[in-house]
Amino acid sequence: MYRVLIPVGEHTNRALAAAEAASALPNAADAVSAVVLNVFEEFEVTGEAGTVNSEDVWDETAYPASVDAVVDHLEAAGVTTATRREHGDVTKQILAVADEIDADAIVMGGRKRSPTGKVLFGSTTQSVMLSAERPVTVSIRE
Secondary structure: OEEEEEEOOOOHHHHHHHHHHHHOOOOHHHHEEEEEEEEEEOOEEEEOOEEEEHHHHOOOOOOOHHHHHHHHHHHHOOOEEEEEEEEEOHHHHHHHHHHHOOOOEEEEEEOOOOHHHHHHHOOHHHHHHHHOOOOEEEEEOO
16 A cells, blocks of 8 residues: 655645645555644744743644545545644654655645745745655645
8 A cells, every 4th residue: 555644734725736646646546545644833922921832722633624625535536544633843743754654655735936935934845845755746736
C-alpha cells in the first residue's frame, strides 16, 4: 500500500487540491492510503490580561472543516483514510508524522505567491519541500 501524508490547514480549496492529487494517483482506490493531518500552530500571546498559550486552547478533536472535505473526497474516490491532529511547529510536526507513519510521499495544497511574499511571510509548503526526506507533491488549484 502506498501511504501519503496530506497536511491540511484551514483553507478548504488548498486542502482539496491535495486530495485531488492523492486520489488521482494510479490505482488510488486499491493501492493508496492517506493520513490527513491538521497541525494546530503553537503560539503564545501576552497582554494586559495575562498570557495565553496555544496549549490552553488546543483541542485534539476540533478539526477544521477542510479536514472533513478532504476525507469526504478521498473516501468517495475509494482511498482508505485516517485523520490526525497535532500541536506545535507546523513544519516540524508534518515532517515528524511523515517519519512516524513512514509515508511514501507528502501531498500538499499550495498557493501562488510572489517571490517577495515568500521572503516576507515564509511558506510552510516551501519549508516542507526543502526539509523532507521523501517526495513532496504540491498541487495548486486555480
